Amino acid sequence: MQAALRQHLGGARWALRVSEAALRPRCVGPASPPAPRCWSCGGALPSAEGLPHFCPGCRALQPPGPRPDLFRLMDCDRSFRLDVQRLQRRFRSLQRALHPDRFGQRPPEEQHYSEQHSSLVNKAYQTLLNPLSRGLYLLELNGVEPAQETDCDADSEFLMEIMEINEKLADSDTIAVNEILRSILKMKTQSSLCKLVIFYFISDDLQEAKKLLAKMKYFANLEDKLKNKKMPS
Known part of the structure; x- marks a missing residue:
């Protein structure tokens, strides 16, 4: 008799717990962001993050996204x-x-x-x-810190080359010599180094790509220096 009573009370408690659980609000994950709406007419917008697009209803131009690709x-x-x-x-x-x-x-x-x-x-x-800014932006998209000139300080041969170009730049006093230097710098940044950077990005070796982009920054700085150089009158 007592055993039957305990079994009956246990069943009642279980039923009560089930009913209470059903009444409690369920724990759900974070709410999804609200669907984008047109600032002008309030109509729903297609999902086109970062792209310039117009409202399909009223054709109003929508604002750009916060961080477009x-x-x-x-x-x-x-x-x-x-x-x-x-x-x-x-x-x-x-x-x-x-x-x-x-x-x-x-x-x-x-x-x-x-x-x-x-x-x-x-x-x-x-x-x-621009190849240099394109490469730096790719590094940013891949979560790699920006390339700095110091990233290639260990390459003594490259630094000697930079010193030689700097000396030629300091000694040049004619437009013809400056044009030759400008051609050399352009060839370095847009031909020789670019081909290697392409290879390392394709190989997903971002650190090697970063070192080469650092070298490109050196040459780009020399190009700016040459561009701003005042010739003797």
């Missing part, structure tokens, strides 16, 4: 090896669609977004067009 923005593969003609076509296409002159009669918000997009497109184009 510049490769995606310019419709280019995320690679150091780049199709420059494709980049240029995309740049011209975006500038035609987003230039502030096209939004002179639109609301102030759209005029502002147009200026933001236009500035972003210019930045993306210049970043990806």
Whole structure:
């Protein structure tokens, strides 16, 4: 009799625990972010993070994303090896669609977004067009610290080469000599080193790519020095 009573009470307690659990709110994961909405009409927007796009309902230009992928923005593969003609076509296409002159009669918000997009497109184009800034941006996307000139300080042969070019730059006093130096520096950055950087990015050896980009920074600084050099009158 007592055993049957205990069994009955145990069953009642179990049923009570089940009913209480059903009434308690369930623990759920973090809520998904709300779907993007048009600032003008409130309509739902397609998922196009970082890309300049217009509301499908009212055709209002939407603001740029907080951290757009510049490769995606310019419709280019995320690679150091780049199709420059494709980049240029995309740049011209975006500038035609987003230039502030096209939004002179639109609301102030759209005029502002147009200026933001236009500035972003210019930045993306210049970043990806230049091999050095393109490589540095790729390192950033892959979570690698920016390349510094000190990254190649262990290469004594390279540093001797830099010293020799610096001496020639200091001694040059004619436009003809400066043009020769400019050609040498361009060849170093856009030919010899670029081919190696492509190889290391393809091989996913980001640290070696970083060292070569550091060398490219040295040559780029020399190019700037040459560009700003004042010739004797």
